[in-house]
Amino acid sequence: MSVRNPVLRGFNPDPSIVRVGEDYYLATSTFEWFPGVQIHHSRDLVNWRLAARPLNRPGQLDMRGDPDGCGVWAPCLSHADGLFHLIYTDVKRYGRTTVGGASGASLRDFHNYLVTSPTIDGGWSDPVHLNSSGFDPSLFHDDDRRKYLLNMLWDHRPGRNRFAGIVCQEYSPAERRLVGERRVIFEGTPLGLTEAPHLYRRDGWYHLLVAEGGTGWGHAVVMARSRQLWGPYELHPDGPVLTARDRPHAPLQRAGHADLVETPDCRTFAVYLCGRPLPNRGRCVLGRETAIQEMTWGDDGWLRTQDSRGDPELEIEPPLPLQPWPASPVRRDFDDPHLPEEFQWLRTPHPEEIFSLTERPGSLRLYGRESLGSLFRQALVARRQQAFCYSAATRMMFDPEHFQQAAGLVCYYNGSKSHYLMVTRDEALGRCVQAMSALPDSPQADAFTRPVAIPDGPVELRVEVDYERLRFAWRAAGEGGEGAWTWLPEVFDASILSDEATQPGAPNFTGAFVGVCCQDTSGAGRPADFDWFEYAERDYRADPTT
Known part of the structure; x- marks a missing residue:
């Protein structure tokens, strides 16, 4: 074999x-x-x-x-x-x-x-x-x-x-x-x-x-x-x-x-x-x-x-008799006071400043910190993408007070390359969901989808990636049960999350991650709580929305 x-x-x-x-x-x-x-x-x-x-x-x-x-x-x-x-x-x-x-x-x-x-x-x-x-x-x-x-x-x-x-x-x-x-x-x-x-x-x-x-x-x-x-x-x-x-x-x-x-x-x-x-x-x-x-x-x-x-x-050919390790679980429930081993964060040696697994037991609490792409204190916790096709989802409780507070599910390469499904607040719509992309190969560096109003309470966010195609969805997750997924109509380009999508000569040596993040550029530190995170590798789907 x-x-x-x-x-x-x-x-x-x-x-x-x-x-x-x-x-x-x-x-x-x-x-x-x-x-x-x-x-x-x-x-x-x-x-x-x-x-x-x-x-x-x-x-x-x-x-x-x-x-x-x-x-x-x-x-x-x-x-x-x-x-x-x-x-x-x-x-x-x-x-x-x-x-x-x-x-x-x-x-x-x-x-x-x-x-x-x-x-x-x-x-x-x-x-x-x-x-x-x-x-x-x-x-x-x-x-x-x-x-x-x-x-x-x-x-x-x-x-x-x-x-x-x-x-x-x-x-x-x-x-x-x-x-x-x-x-x-x-x-x-x-x-x-x-x-x-x-x-x-x-x-x-x-x-x-x-x-x-x-x-x-x-x-x-x-x-x-x-x-x-x-x-x-x-x-x-x-x-x-x-x-x-x-x-x-x-x-x-x-x-x-x-x-x-x-x-x-x-x-x-x-x-x-x-x-x-x-x-x-x-x-x-x-x-x-x-x-x-x-x-x-x-x-x-x-x-x-x-x-x-x-x-x-x-x-x-296998060099030696195979000795496989147990497979990692698809779902992480954040019940342990330590971050699951597949997750990392960015730059800071002081994780207590950006997240906690004990302040709200059973949840990963992210404190709203600097903007997505900050080189200093960015509250982003993520794991590697390890297959061309995968599904990821999370359940989040977050009640932003204004547009400078956001949290959600992110597909991230670096500060100039990401797709981010975020919950924030709009003066006219109230709490809403919106996607933001950082685009390295476009005249428009940041692109936003139209915000969509969502009800109060916990919300589930989902991403489906099939090679270069990326789709986002959300649904309310209250006590009355979980509704159907609402898909954003946009199809995003997952290939920008790569070394090759860049300006010539820029340092690009990492890879795509998927995880959760929280920003509060007002400086108030508004937190978001994540109950669980799922990551599942799978076969290609022609239409992940079905």
Whole structure:
């Protein structure tokens, strides 16, 4: 029986993997979503469950003010000396640039940190600041127990290659800092945009794995090797070892940013990010996902895919006997004082300022905060979209006093890309329901549907997504029972919730979320209470309103 890639669906990019005994742990980027970094656990390399989000307190991470697409990039997870080591970047400024990074805003802020823990789900340490010279850091543990930090080097100077190569510097655990000289050990290939370094030692060689070509359609995995840590590094004779850059019809696109893991029986597997484009629009609304496939070390000592062509594989044979985890429930009733594990929020390390699960027991209370898209205190709690077709719904109690107060159900990518079914108040209609869209590829940045009056009391909100088509509905939910759904007549474009729907050069690296939010731009903090939230993946429906 074969299984299908990706094995981590929905926004789960930049995978880093480590094996400890029979257990595999895989870390992925979270960008502006808090808590920072997702670490998944597997026993079979196919079925994964969320095991930890280690950056979960103010002393470790505060992303208030981080622009969209910034925050936590490219974690590297490793295990040595009885400790898990997690390296990551907190990006504070990205700027705007043209394709290829040749011009535009050149000054950017990338801060690289290390945290450690004896267990994957334990209390992770406060961060150690390592450097700020570039992004995509990784920690290499050499056979002599010395440790080295690698990262791409960002060069802001005019006329220079912004992606200036891979730098390496020794890290001293005793001093908790980098020591010795920083050296560029690899300048990259003509593909350019050299990033995401990982270093391995095998058969007397240092093997350097990097990503090149950018994280879009030209993404690729490139390898080089050297007998010495500091180089010089010779390039793989075949060119990229894994890529879809010249395969426009491949079901898995954007393949790159890889890491390697070895099973106890010495088989080697690569995990890598990929994207699945919408069939009609070519946009990846599920973001960059994580795939896995077996690799082979040739007689010449070089790593290759099993077909030697470098193709990302949609279907793979199970690497190990399958050990699936229980499926997540469709409905979350918010009866627990802790937020269900699939949900995250944006930027702030102080969730008590934006929501509570105890103030009204059995409900998720969101406090009306800043506007949708704020970079500071935005009361938005959401989960990843992980399938092209899904249904989501919620029941909400919210009594706005005026038009500056709104709450409801949101399909969200970032501050410039969303569809929002909100309950608010209109002077003429009273309490009403209305949809607002933030449109990245339209002359009209914000679009509103006609407001529709609704009765007082609890209201249920619903969204149906089928590939690029999105529909909203609402119904009253009082003590007398639930009425029929009232559908908004508009059909919304779900494909805008993707990396590809953007202005050129803007940072777009996440994926679509669906969840609930509440705004009060008057500053009064008017709350909304959500009784439950449902998310169900399903087959395509030609007409979701029937």
